Amino acid sequence: MFPDYRLRQRDYLLQISRAMTARLDLPSLLKLILENAVEILSGQAGLIVLRRDDGTFYPRASYGLPVQAIHLLDPLWRDLPQTADRRGWQVPDLSMRLSLASAAAGVPLRLVVALPLVIRDEIIGLIYIFRSRGADFTVNDRQLLGDFADQAAIAVQNARLYQQVNDERARLDAIIENSGDGVMILGPDRTIHAWNRALVGMTGVPAEEAIGRHCYEVLDLHNRQGVSVCHTACPLVKPPADGRLYAEGDTLRADGIKVSLADNYSPQYDEEGKLSSVIASVRDVSRLREAEELKNTLLSIISHELKTPVSIIKGYAGTLVRQDAHWDKETLMEGLSIIEEEADKLNELINNLLDASRLQAGGLKLQFTYLDLPSMAEQVVEKFRPQTDRHTFSTEFSPTFPPVRGDHERIREVLSNLIGNAIKYSPNGGQIRVGGAVEQDEVRVWVSDEGIGIPATEQERIFDRFTRVDSSLTRQMPGAGLGLFLVKSVIEAHGGRVWVDSRPGQGSTFSFTLPIMNPAPEVGG
Numbered sequence: 001m002f003p004d005y006r007l008r009q010r011d012y013l014l015q016i017s018r019a020m021t022a023r024l025d026l027p028s029l030l031k032l033i034l035e036n037a038v039e040i041l042s043g044q045a046g047l048i049v050l051r052r053d054d055g056t057f058y059p060r061a062s063y064g065l066p067v068q069a070i071h072l073l074d075p076l077w078r079d080l081p082q083t084a085d086r087r088g089w090q091v092p093d094l095s096m097r098l099s100l101a102s103a104a105a106g107v108p109l110r111l112v113v114a115l116p117l118v119i120r121d122e123i124i125g126l127i128y129i130f131r132s133r134g135a136d137f138t139v140n141d142r143q144l145l146g147d148f149a150d151q152a153a154i155a156v157q158n159a160r161l162y163q164q165v166n167d168e169r170a171r172l173d174a175i176i177e178n179s180g181d182g183v184m185i186l187g188p189d190r191t192i193h194a195w196n197r198a199l200v201g202m203t204g205v206p207a208e209e210a211i212g213r214h215c216y217e218v219l220d221l222h223n224r225q226g227v228s229v230c231h232t233a234c235p236l237v238k239p240p241a242d243g244r245l246y247a248e249g250d251t252l253r254a255d256g257i258k259v260s261l262a263d264n265y266s267p268q269y270d271e272e273g274k275l276s277s278v279i280a281s282v283r284d285v286s287r288l289r290e291a292e293e294l295k296n297t298l299l300s301i302i303s304h305e306l307k308t309p310v311s312i313i314k315g316y317a318g319t320l321v322r323q324d325a326h327w328d329k330e331t332l333m334e335g336l337s338i339i340e341e342e343a344d345k346l347n348e349l350i351n352n353l354l355d356a357s358r359l360q361a362g363g364l365k366l367q368f369t370y371l372d373l374p375s376m377a378e379q380v381v382e383k384f385r386p387q388t389d390r391h392t393f394s395t396e397f398s399p400t401f402p403p404v405r406g407d408h409e410r411i412r413e414v415l416s417n418l419i420g421n422a423i424k425y426s427p428n429g430g431q432i433r434v435g436g437a438v439e440q441d442e443v444r445v446w447v448s449d450e451g452i453g454i455p456a457t458e459q460e461r462i463f464d465r466f467t468r469v470d471s472s473l474t475r476q477m478p479g480a481g482l483g484l485f486l487v488k489s490v491i492e493a494h495g496g497r498v499w500v501d502s503r504p505g506q507g508s509t510f511s512f513t514l515p516i517m518n519p520a521p522e523v524g525g
Protein backbone atom coordinates (compact mmCIF):
# COMPACT_ATOMS: atom_id res chain seq x y z
CA MET A 1 0.00 0.00 0.00
CA PHE A 2 1.31 3.48 -0.84
CA PRO A 3 2.51 5.49 2.15
CA ASP A 4 0.39 8.39 0.94
CA TYR A 5 -2.72 6.21 1.31
CA ARG A 6 -1.71 5.12 4.76
CA LEU A 7 -1.26 8.75 5.78
CA ARG A 8 -4.65 9.77 4.45
CA GLN A 9 -6.27 6.76 6.01
CA ARG A 10 -4.68 7.65 9.35
CA ASP A 11 -6.02 11.19 9.07
CA TYR A 12 -9.48 9.91 8.28
CA LEU A 13 -9.49 7.42 11.12
CA LEU A 14 -8.22 10.07 13.51
CA GLN A 15 -11.03 12.35 12.41
CA ILE A 16 -13.54 9.57 12.99
CA SER A 17 -12.13 8.77 16.46
CA ARG A 18 -12.38 12.40 17.43
CA ALA A 19 -15.95 12.54 16.22
CA MET A 20 -16.71 9.40 18.16
CA THR A 21 -15.48 10.81 21.44
CA ALA A 22 -17.12 14.16 20.83
CA ARG A 23 -20.66 12.93 20.10
CA LEU A 24 -22.65 9.79 20.18
CA ASP A 25 -25.09 10.55 17.40
CA LEU A 26 -24.87 7.27 15.48
CA PRO A 27 -26.31 8.33 12.07
CA SER A 28 -23.87 11.21 11.65
CA LEU A 29 -20.94 9.07 12.82
CA LEU A 30 -21.77 6.30 10.36
CA LYS A 31 -22.22 8.86 7.62
CA LEU A 32 -18.78 10.33 8.34
CA ILE A 33 -17.21 6.85 8.27
CA LEU A 34 -18.88 6.12 4.92
CA GLU A 35 -17.89 9.46 3.47
CA ASN A 36 -14.24 8.92 4.37
CA ALA A 37 -14.19 5.29 3.23
CA VAL A 38 -15.79 6.18 -0.12
CA GLU A 39 -13.29 8.91 -0.63
CA ILE A 40 -10.21 6.87 0.21
CA LEU A 41 -11.40 3.97 -1.93
CA SER A 42 -12.25 6.36 -4.80
CA GLY A 43 -15.81 5.10 -4.79
CA GLN A 44 -19.05 6.91 -5.50
CA ALA A 45 -21.39 5.60 -2.82
CA GLY A 46 -21.47 3.68 0.43
CA LEU A 47 -23.98 1.90 2.65
CA ILE A 48 -24.05 0.44 6.14
CA VAL A 49 -26.66 -2.15 7.08
CA LEU A 50 -27.14 -3.41 10.62
CA ARG A 51 -28.27 -6.79 11.87
CA ARG A 52 -31.48 -7.20 13.81
CA ASP A 53 -31.87 -9.73 16.65
CA ASP A 54 -33.69 -12.10 14.29
CA GLY A 55 -30.66 -12.21 11.93
CA THR A 56 -32.12 -10.01 9.16
CA PHE A 57 -30.46 -6.74 8.12
CA TYR A 58 -31.71 -3.20 7.57
CA PRO A 59 -30.05 -0.10 6.05
CA ARG A 60 -28.84 2.32 8.74
CA ALA A 61 -26.64 4.87 6.90
CA SER A 62 -25.84 5.73 3.32
CA TYR A 63 -23.64 8.07 1.33
CA GLY A 64 -24.02 9.13 -2.29
CA LEU A 65 -27.26 7.19 -2.81
CA PRO A 66 -30.72 8.65 -3.52
CA VAL A 67 -32.86 8.06 -0.44
CA GLN A 68 -35.69 6.42 -2.37
CA ALA A 69 -33.24 3.92 -3.92
CA ILE A 70 -31.85 2.60 -0.65
CA HIS A 71 -34.60 0.11 0.17
CA LEU A 72 -34.56 -1.17 -3.39
CA LEU A 73 -30.98 -2.28 -2.89
CA ASP A 74 -32.11 -5.00 -0.51
CA PRO A 75 -30.89 -7.94 -2.65
CA LEU A 76 -27.51 -6.92 -1.29
CA TRP A 77 -28.34 -7.92 2.27
CA ARG A 78 -31.28 -10.30 1.89
CA ASP A 79 -30.94 -13.98 2.91
CA LEU A 80 -27.35 -13.82 4.09
CA PRO A 81 -25.89 -16.93 5.74
CA GLN A 82 -26.54 -16.94 9.49
CA THR A 83 -23.43 -18.72 10.64
CA ALA A 84 -19.98 -18.75 9.14
CA ASP A 85 -16.40 -18.18 10.09
CA ARG A 86 -16.60 -14.50 10.94
CA ARG A 87 -13.11 -13.63 9.76
CA GLY A 88 -13.34 -15.06 6.28
CA TRP A 89 -17.00 -14.26 5.96
CA GLN A 90 -18.12 -12.81 2.62
CA VAL A 91 -21.40 -11.89 1.04
CA PRO A 92 -22.05 -14.80 -1.32
CA ASP A 93 -22.64 -13.93 -5.02
CA LEU A 94 -21.90 -10.30 -4.35
CA SER A 95 -21.57 -9.24 -8.01
CA MET A 96 -24.86 -10.90 -8.92
CA ARG A 97 -26.57 -9.28 -5.97
CA LEU A 98 -25.22 -5.89 -7.10
CA SER A 99 -26.53 -6.22 -10.66
CA LEU A 100 -29.95 -7.26 -9.29
CA ALA A 101 -29.98 -4.42 -6.78
CA SER A 102 -28.75 -1.68 -9.10
CA ALA A 103 -31.30 -2.70 -11.75
CA ALA A 104 -34.10 -2.67 -9.13
CA ALA A 105 -33.01 0.67 -7.68
CA GLY A 106 -32.16 2.22 -11.03
CA VAL A 107 -28.70 3.34 -9.92
CA PRO A 108 -25.60 2.81 -12.07
CA LEU A 109 -23.46 0.87 -9.59
CA ARG A 110 -21.03 -1.56 -11.16
CA LEU A 111 -18.55 -2.61 -8.56
CA VAL A 112 -18.89 -3.31 -4.85
CA VAL A 113 -16.80 -4.35 -1.90
CA ALA A 114 -18.50 -5.49 1.34
CA LEU A 115 -17.07 -6.23 4.77
CA PRO A 116 -18.75 -7.36 7.95
CA LEU A 117 -18.81 -5.19 11.08
CA VAL A 118 -17.64 -7.54 13.81
CA ILE A 119 -17.76 -7.16 17.54
CA ARG A 120 -16.51 -10.02 19.69
CA ASP A 121 -16.75 -12.49 16.80
CA GLU A 122 -20.29 -11.50 16.07
CA ILE A 123 -21.42 -9.87 12.85
CA ILE A 124 -23.48 -6.83 13.75
CA GLY A 125 -23.72 -5.31 10.28
CA LEU A 126 -22.08 -4.78 6.89
CA ILE A 127 -20.36 -1.91 5.14
CA TYR A 128 -20.58 -1.63 1.32
CA ILE A 129 -18.60 0.72 -0.91
CA PHE A 130 -19.70 1.10 -4.54
CA ARG A 131 -18.03 2.26 -7.72
CA SER A 132 -20.00 3.16 -10.81
CA ARG A 133 -16.90 3.13 -13.01
CA GLY A 134 -13.17 2.25 -12.98
CA ALA A 135 -11.28 -0.81 -11.83
CA ASP A 136 -12.48 -3.52 -9.50
CA PHE A 137 -11.68 -3.36 -5.80
CA THR A 138 -8.33 -4.84 -4.82
CA VAL A 139 -7.09 -6.73 -1.76
CA ASN A 140 -5.57 -3.45 -0.65
CA ASP A 141 -8.94 -1.75 -0.88
CA ARG A 142 -10.41 -4.46 1.32
CA GLN A 143 -7.67 -3.96 3.85
CA LEU A 144 -8.24 -0.22 3.90
CA LEU A 145 -11.96 -0.70 4.29
CA GLY A 146 -11.30 -3.13 7.18
CA ASP A 147 -10.24 -0.30 9.48
CA PHE A 148 -13.36 1.71 8.64
CA ALA A 149 -15.49 -1.34 9.26
CA ASP A 150 -13.89 -1.66 12.72
CA GLN A 151 -14.63 1.98 13.48
CA ALA A 152 -18.23 1.59 12.36
CA ALA A 153 -18.60 -1.53 14.53
CA ILE A 154 -17.26 0.34 17.56
CA ALA A 155 -19.59 3.29 16.89
CA VAL A 156 -22.61 0.98 16.67
CA GLN A 157 -21.58 -0.88 19.79
CA ASN A 158 -21.03 2.37 21.69
CA ALA A 159 -24.42 3.65 20.67
CA ARG A 160 -26.04 0.39 21.76
CA LEU A 161 -24.28 0.42 25.14
CA TYR A 162 -25.24 4.04 25.60
CA GLN A 163 -28.83 3.19 24.76
CA GLN A 164 -28.72 0.24 27.18
CA VAL A 165 -27.35 2.38 29.98
CA ASN A 166 -30.01 4.99 29.25
CA ASP A 167 -32.78 2.38 29.28
CA GLU A 168 -31.48 0.91 32.54
CA ARG A 169 -31.29 4.34 34.05
CA ALA A 170 -34.83 5.18 32.96
CA ARG A 171 -36.02 1.87 34.41
CA LEU A 172 -34.22 2.49 37.68
CA ASP A 173 -35.61 6.03 37.83
CA ALA A 174 -39.13 4.66 37.29
CA ILE A 175 -38.63 2.01 40.01
CA ILE A 176 -37.31 4.59 42.47
CA GLU A 177 -39.99 7.14 41.63
CA ASN A 178 -42.85 4.66 41.93
CA SER A 179 -41.56 2.66 44.90
CA GLY A 180 -44.05 2.48 47.77
CA ASP A 181 -41.19 3.14 50.17
CA GLY A 182 -39.48 6.48 50.31
CA VAL A 183 -36.17 6.46 48.47
CA MET A 184 -33.53 9.16 48.46
CA ILE A 185 -30.06 9.14 46.96
CA LEU A 186 -27.43 11.11 48.82
CA GLY A 187 -24.00 12.36 47.81
CA PRO A 188 -20.98 11.66 50.06
CA ASP A 189 -21.62 14.98 51.86
CA ARG A 190 -25.26 13.99 52.50
CA THR A 191 -26.75 16.34 49.89
CA ILE A 192 -29.92 14.96 48.37
CA HIS A 193 -29.60 13.95 44.70
CA ALA A 194 -32.91 12.08 44.31
CA TRP A 195 -36.15 12.26 46.29
CA ASN A 196 -39.03 10.04 45.17
CA ARG A 197 -42.79 10.48 45.19
CA ALA A 198 -43.36 8.40 48.34
CA LEU A 199 -41.02 10.73 50.24
CA VAL A 200 -42.95 13.74 48.98
CA GLY A 201 -46.07 12.13 50.45
CA MET A 202 -44.40 11.30 53.77
CA THR A 203 -42.79 14.68 54.35
CA GLY A 204 -44.85 17.09 52.26
CA VAL A 205 -41.56 18.41 50.82
CA PRO A 206 -41.59 18.53 46.98
CA ALA A 207 -38.58 17.01 45.16
CA GLU A 208 -37.44 20.35 43.75
CA GLU A 209 -37.24 21.73 47.29
CA ALA A 210 -35.42 18.72 48.74
CA ILE A 211 -32.85 18.10 45.99
CA GLY A 212 -29.60 19.96 46.57
CA ARG A 213 -30.14 20.38 50.32
CA HIS A 214 -28.64 18.22 53.05
CA CYS A 215 -30.77 15.34 54.27
CA TYR A 216 -30.33 16.45 57.89
CA GLU A 217 -31.91 19.81 57.03
CA VAL A 218 -34.85 18.35 55.15
CA LEU A 219 -35.65 15.32 57.35
CA ASP A 220 -34.33 16.74 60.63
CA LEU A 221 -35.14 13.63 62.68
CA HIS A 222 -35.56 13.89 66.46
CA ASN A 223 -35.97 11.20 69.06
CA ARG A 224 -38.79 11.06 71.60
CA GLN A 225 -36.81 13.24 73.99
CA GLY A 226 -36.50 15.94 71.31
CA VAL A 227 -32.77 15.34 70.70
CA SER A 228 -31.70 15.65 67.05
CA VAL A 229 -30.95 12.17 65.68
CA CYS A 230 -29.44 13.68 62.52
CA HIS A 231 -26.90 15.72 64.48
CA THR A 232 -26.01 13.28 67.23
CA ALA A 233 -26.57 9.78 65.91
CA CYS A 234 -26.43 9.80 62.11
CA PRO A 235 -25.11 6.33 61.15
CA LEU A 236 -23.45 7.86 58.07
CA VAL A 237 -21.30 10.04 60.31
CA LYS A 238 -20.78 7.53 63.14
CA PRO A 239 -21.21 4.04 61.67
CA PRO A 240 -22.27 1.65 64.44
CA ALA A 241 -20.14 -1.35 65.37
CA ASP A 242 -22.62 -3.86 63.92
CA GLY A 243 -22.43 -2.07 60.54
CA ARG A 244 -26.20 -1.65 60.34
CA LEU A 245 -26.84 1.80 58.92
CA TYR A 246 -30.22 2.58 60.38
CA ALA A 247 -31.81 5.68 61.89
CA GLU A 248 -35.24 6.28 63.30
CA GLY A 249 -36.91 9.45 64.48
CA ASP A 250 -39.74 11.92 64.23
CA THR A 251 -40.02 14.76 61.79
CA LEU A 252 -42.60 17.48 61.26
CA ARG A 253 -44.45 17.13 57.98
CA ALA A 254 -45.04 20.32 55.98
CA ASP A 255 -48.61 20.45 57.38
CA GLY A 256 -47.28 20.36 60.96
CA ILE A 257 -48.21 16.74 61.68
CA LYS A 258 -45.55 14.62 63.36
CA VAL A 259 -44.47 11.50 61.44
CA SER A 260 -42.08 8.77 62.55
CA LEU A 261 -39.60 7.69 59.89
CA ALA A 262 -37.18 4.75 59.75
CA ASP A 263 -34.22 5.00 57.34
CA ASN A 264 -32.00 2.19 56.06
CA TYR A 265 -28.85 3.38 54.32
CA SER A 266 -26.83 1.49 51.76
CA PRO A 267 -23.54 3.14 50.81
CA GLN A 268 -22.09 2.80 47.30
CA TYR A 269 -18.31 2.93 46.74
CA ASP A 270 -16.26 3.71 43.60
CA GLU A 271 -13.35 1.57 42.29
CA GLU A 272 -10.96 3.22 44.70
CA GLY A 273 -13.19 2.32 47.61
CA LYS A 274 -14.30 5.92 48.14
CA LEU A 275 -17.91 6.60 49.11
CA SER A 276 -19.69 7.75 45.96
CA SER A 277 -23.31 7.85 47.06
CA VAL A 278 -25.78 6.51 49.60
CA ILE A 279 -29.15 5.03 48.78
CA ALA A 280 -31.58 5.44 51.65
CA SER A 281 -34.91 3.71 51.89
CA VAL A 282 -37.31 5.48 54.19
CA ARG A 283 -40.43 4.05 55.82
CA ASP A 284 -43.24 5.80 57.60
CA VAL A 285 -43.47 3.92 60.91
CA SER A 286 -45.90 6.33 62.58
CA ARG A 287 -48.66 3.73 62.80
CA LEU A 288 -46.27 1.17 64.22
CA ARG A 289 -45.09 3.64 66.83
CA GLU A 290 -48.66 4.63 67.63
CA ALA A 291 -49.65 0.99 68.01
CA GLU A 292 -46.69 0.40 70.31
CA GLU A 293 -47.57 3.39 72.45
CA LEU A 294 -51.19 2.30 72.55
CA LYS A 295 -50.18 -1.16 73.67
CA ASN A 296 -48.08 0.29 76.47
CA THR A 297 -50.86 2.64 77.54
CA LEU A 298 -53.35 -0.18 77.43
CA LEU A 299 -51.16 -2.39 79.58
CA SER A 300 -50.61 0.30 82.18
CA ILE A 301 -54.31 1.21 82.23
CA ILE A 302 -55.42 -2.37 82.53
CA SER A 303 -52.98 -3.06 85.30
CA HIS A 304 -53.94 0.12 87.16
CA GLU A 305 -57.67 0.44 86.52
CA LEU A 306 -58.53 -3.23 86.85
CA LYS A 307 -56.41 -3.70 89.92
CA THR A 308 -58.24 -1.13 92.06
CA PRO A 309 -61.76 -2.63 91.94
CA VAL A 310 -60.35 -6.15 92.11
CA SER A 311 -58.44 -5.39 95.30
CA ILE A 312 -61.50 -3.66 96.85
CA ILE A 313 -63.68 -6.67 95.97
CA LYS A 314 -61.08 -9.06 97.31
CA GLY A 315 -60.67 -7.00 100.50
CA TYR A 316 -64.41 -6.90 101.26
CA ALA A 317 -65.05 -10.49 100.22
CA GLY A 318 -62.09 -11.66 102.34
CA THR A 319 -63.38 -9.74 105.36
CA LEU A 320 -66.99 -10.86 105.02
CA VAL A 321 -66.03 -14.49 104.57
CA ARG A 322 -63.96 -14.72 107.77
CA GLN A 323 -65.05 -17.70 109.85
CA ASP A 324 -64.27 -16.09 113.18
CA ALA A 325 -66.38 -12.97 112.60
CA HIS A 326 -70.13 -12.62 112.87
CA TRP A 327 -71.27 -9.66 110.80
CA ASP A 328 -74.60 -8.03 111.43
CA LYS A 329 -76.95 -7.72 108.51
CA GLU A 330 -76.26 -4.01 107.94
CA THR A 331 -72.45 -4.46 107.69
CA LEU A 332 -73.00 -7.45 105.44
CA MET A 333 -75.29 -5.45 103.14
CA GLU A 334 -72.88 -2.52 103.03
CA GLY A 335 -69.96 -4.77 102.15
CA LEU A 336 -71.91 -6.64 99.51
CA SER A 337 -73.18 -3.47 97.89
CA ILE A 338 -69.61 -2.13 97.66
CA ILE A 339 -68.61 -5.44 96.05
CA GLU A 340 -71.51 -5.05 93.61
CA GLU A 341 -70.58 -1.44 92.82
CA GLU A 342 -66.96 -2.33 92.17
CA ALA A 343 -68.00 -5.32 90.05
CA ASP A 344 -70.18 -2.93 88.02
CA LYS A 345 -67.19 -0.63 87.50
CA LEU A 346 -65.11 -3.58 86.41
CA ASN A 347 -67.82 -4.67 84.06
CA GLU A 348 -68.10 -1.20 82.56
CA LEU A 349 -64.36 -0.91 82.08
CA ILE A 350 -64.16 -4.32 80.43
CA ASN A 351 -67.09 -3.43 78.16
CA ASN A 352 -65.41 -0.16 77.20
CA LEU A 353 -62.16 -1.97 76.43
CA LEU A 354 -63.99 -4.56 74.36
CA ASP A 355 -65.94 -1.91 72.48
CA ALA A 356 -62.78 0.08 71.82
CA SER A 357 -61.05 -2.95 70.37
CA ARG A 358 -64.14 -3.83 68.31
CA LEU A 359 -64.25 -0.29 67.02
CA GLN A 360 -60.63 -0.45 66.05
CA ALA A 361 -61.18 -3.70 64.20
CA GLY A 362 -64.16 -2.12 62.44
CA GLY A 363 -66.48 -4.59 64.07
CA LEU A 364 -68.92 -2.29 65.89
CA LYS A 365 -72.31 -2.96 64.33
CA LEU A 366 -75.30 -0.71 64.94
CA GLN A 367 -78.83 -2.04 65.30
CA PHE A 368 -81.13 0.82 64.32
CA THR A 369 -84.54 1.33 65.93
CA TYR A 370 -86.58 4.42 66.82
CA LEU A 371 -85.44 5.80 70.16
CA ASP A 372 -87.39 7.73 72.75
CA LEU A 373 -84.45 9.76 74.02
CA PRO A 374 -86.29 11.69 76.80
CA SER A 375 -87.35 8.51 78.56
CA MET A 376 -83.99 6.87 77.92
CA ALA A 377 -82.29 9.88 79.58
CA GLU A 378 -84.73 9.60 82.50
CA GLN A 379 -83.84 5.93 82.99
CA VAL A 380 -80.10 6.55 82.92
CA VAL A 381 -80.47 9.40 85.43
CA GLU A 382 -82.50 7.09 87.68
CA LYS A 383 -79.68 4.53 87.48
CA PHE A 384 -77.15 7.10 88.69
CA ARG A 385 -79.31 8.96 91.23
CA PRO A 386 -78.80 6.47 94.09
CA GLN A 387 -75.00 6.61 93.63
CA THR A 388 -74.65 10.22 94.74
CA ASP A 389 -76.23 12.51 97.30
CA ARG A 390 -74.19 15.56 96.30
CA HIS A 391 -75.76 16.02 92.91
CA THR A 392 -79.20 17.05 91.77
CA PHE A 393 -80.50 15.95 88.39
CA SER A 394 -82.92 17.49 85.96
CA THR A 395 -84.09 16.40 82.52
CA GLU A 396 -85.30 19.06 80.16
CA PHE A 397 -86.38 17.86 76.70
CA SER A 398 -88.56 20.02 74.46
CA PRO A 399 -92.14 18.71 74.29
CA THR A 400 -91.86 18.28 70.52
CA PHE A 401 -88.75 16.16 70.81
CA PRO A 402 -89.16 13.54 68.04
CA PRO A 403 -88.21 9.86 67.97
CA VAL A 404 -84.73 9.44 66.50
CA ARG A 405 -83.27 6.46 64.71
CA GLY A 406 -80.31 4.90 66.51
CA ASP A 407 -78.85 1.88 68.26
CA HIS A 408 -80.63 1.65 71.64
CA GLU A 409 -77.80 -0.01 73.56
CA ARG A 410 -75.05 2.24 72.14
CA ILE A 411 -76.89 5.54 72.68
CA ARG A 412 -77.70 4.43 76.22
CA GLU A 413 -73.97 3.86 76.74
CA VAL A 414 -73.29 7.35 75.38
CA LEU A 415 -75.68 8.93 77.88
CA SER A 416 -74.35 6.72 80.62
CA ASN A 417 -70.75 7.74 79.90
CA LEU A 418 -71.60 11.46 79.75
CA ILE A 419 -73.71 11.44 82.92
CA GLY A 420 -71.16 9.22 84.71
CA ASN A 421 -68.41 11.72 83.79
CA ALA A 422 -70.57 14.66 84.89
CA ILE A 423 -70.82 13.08 88.34
CA LYS A 424 -67.18 11.95 88.44
CA TYR A 425 -65.73 15.31 87.43
CA SER A 426 -67.86 17.45 89.76
CA PRO A 427 -66.57 16.14 93.10
CA ASN A 428 -68.17 19.03 94.99
CA GLY A 429 -71.58 18.15 93.65
CA GLY A 430 -73.92 20.52 91.85
CA GLN A 431 -76.64 20.24 89.31
CA ILE A 432 -76.49 17.87 86.37
CA ARG A 433 -78.85 18.74 83.55
CA VAL A 434 -79.72 16.43 80.72
CA GLY A 435 -81.76 17.94 77.90
CA GLY A 436 -82.56 17.91 74.22
CA ALA A 437 -83.97 20.14 71.50
CA VAL A 438 -84.69 20.02 67.80
CA GLU A 439 -82.34 22.07 65.67
CA GLN A 440 -83.23 22.08 61.96
CA ASP A 441 -82.91 18.50 60.67
CA GLU A 442 -81.18 17.12 63.74
CA VAL A 443 -81.62 16.84 67.47
CA ARG A 444 -79.11 18.10 69.98
CA VAL A 445 -78.76 16.37 73.33
CA TRP A 446 -76.66 17.83 76.13
CA VAL A 447 -75.37 16.85 79.55
CA SER A 448 -74.09 19.71 81.69
CA ASP A 449 -72.42 19.80 85.08
CA GLU A 450 -70.99 22.38 87.46
CA GLY A 451 -67.72 20.53 87.97
CA ILE A 452 -64.03 21.07 87.42
CA GLY A 453 -64.31 21.95 83.71
CA ILE A 454 -61.80 21.32 80.95
CA PRO A 455 -59.05 23.68 79.73
CA ALA A 456 -59.62 24.91 76.13
CA THR A 457 -56.41 23.23 74.92
CA GLU A 458 -57.69 19.82 76.04
CA GLN A 459 -61.24 20.08 74.74
CA GLU A 460 -60.55 18.30 71.46
CA ARG A 461 -57.99 15.83 72.74
CA ILE A 462 -60.20 14.30 75.42
CA PHE A 463 -62.16 12.48 72.70
CA ASP A 464 -59.03 10.52 71.73
CA ARG A 465 -58.33 7.05 73.03
CA PHE A 466 -56.74 6.84 76.49
CA THR A 467 -56.57 10.62 76.78
CA ARG A 468 -57.25 12.21 80.15
CA VAL A 469 -56.73 15.79 81.28
CA ASP A 470 -53.48 15.87 83.17
CA SER A 471 -54.53 17.35 86.51
CA SER A 472 -54.34 16.18 90.08
CA LEU A 473 -58.15 16.18 90.28
CA THR A 474 -58.46 13.88 87.26
CA ARG A 475 -55.75 11.63 88.55
CA GLN A 476 -57.74 11.06 91.71
CA MET A 477 -60.68 9.74 89.69
CA PRO A 478 -60.60 6.25 88.28
CA GLY A 479 -60.80 6.11 84.49
CA ALA A 480 -59.13 4.74 81.41
CA GLY A 481 -59.74 7.64 79.03
CA LEU A 482 -61.94 5.45 76.85
CA GLY A 483 -65.46 6.76 77.59
CA LEU A 484 -65.38 9.85 75.38
CA PHE A 485 -63.56 7.98 72.59
CA LEU A 486 -66.47 5.53 72.53
CA VAL A 487 -69.02 8.36 72.74
CA LYS A 488 -67.45 10.07 69.73
CA SER A 489 -67.14 6.85 67.70
CA VAL A 490 -70.74 5.83 68.36
CA ILE A 491 -72.16 9.28 67.62
CA GLU A 492 -70.13 9.63 64.42
CA ALA A 493 -71.23 6.16 63.32
CA HIS A 494 -74.79 7.50 63.65
CA GLY A 495 -73.95 10.48 61.43
CA GLY A 496 -73.81 12.94 64.34
CA ARG A 497 -71.22 15.18 66.01
CA VAL A 498 -70.04 15.57 69.58
CA TRP A 499 -68.28 18.47 71.32
CA VAL A 500 -67.82 20.14 74.66
CA ASP A 501 -68.24 23.71 75.91
CA SER A 502 -66.44 24.20 79.13
CA ARG A 503 -64.59 26.64 81.36
CA PRO A 504 -62.24 25.34 84.01
CA GLY A 505 -63.80 25.63 87.45
CA GLN A 506 -67.26 26.41 86.10
CA GLY A 507 -68.44 23.14 84.63
CA SER A 508 -68.84 21.50 81.27
CA THR A 509 -71.60 20.92 78.75
CA PHE A 510 -71.19 17.96 76.44
CA SER A 511 -73.47 18.00 73.39
CA PHE A 512 -74.13 15.53 70.64
CA THR A 513 -76.34 15.64 67.58
CA LEU A 514 -78.23 12.89 65.79
CA PRO A 515 -79.88 13.30 62.38
CA ILE A 516 -83.69 13.18 62.57
CA MET A 517 -84.14 11.35 59.28
CA ASN A 518 -81.19 9.09 59.82
CA PRO A 519 -79.76 8.35 56.37
CA ALA A 520 -77.09 6.08 57.85
CA PRO A 521 -77.08 2.49 56.59
CA GLU A 522 -78.39 -0.33 58.76
CA VAL A 523 -74.87 -1.40 59.58
CA GLY A 524 -72.26 1.04 60.79
CA GLY A 525 -69.26 1.11 63.00
Ligand code: ADP
Nearest residue numbers: 421422425453462468469479480481482483484
Ligand atom coordinates in the same frame (compact mmCIF):
# COMPACT_ATOMS: atom_id res chain seq x y z
P1 ADP B 1 -62.11 8.71 81.84
O1 ADP B 1 -63.22 9.41 82.50
O2 ADP B 1 -62.15 7.25 81.98
O3 ADP B 1 -60.78 9.29 82.15
P2 ADP B 1 -63.21 9.74 79.35
O4 ADP B 1 -62.83 9.42 77.95
O5 ADP B 1 -64.61 9.55 79.72
O6 ADP B 1 -62.26 8.89 80.27
O7 ADP B 1 -62.80 11.22 79.63
C1 ADP B 1 -61.55 11.69 79.21
C2 ADP B 1 -61.09 12.84 80.07
O8 ADP B 1 -61.90 13.97 79.83
C3 ADP B 1 -61.23 12.60 81.54
O9 ADP B 1 -60.13 11.91 82.07
C4 ADP B 1 -61.35 13.99 82.09
O10 ADP B 1 -60.06 14.54 82.23
C5 ADP B 1 -62.07 14.75 81.00
N1 ADP B 1 -63.54 14.84 81.25
C6 ADP B 1 -64.50 14.05 80.75
N2 ADP B 1 -65.72 14.47 81.15
C7 ADP B 1 -65.52 15.55 81.92
C8 ADP B 1 -66.38 16.44 82.63
N3 ADP B 1 -67.70 16.28 82.63
N4 ADP B 1 -65.80 17.44 83.32
C9 ADP B 1 -64.47 17.61 83.33
N5 ADP B 1 -63.59 16.82 82.69
C10 ADP B 1 -64.12 15.79 81.98
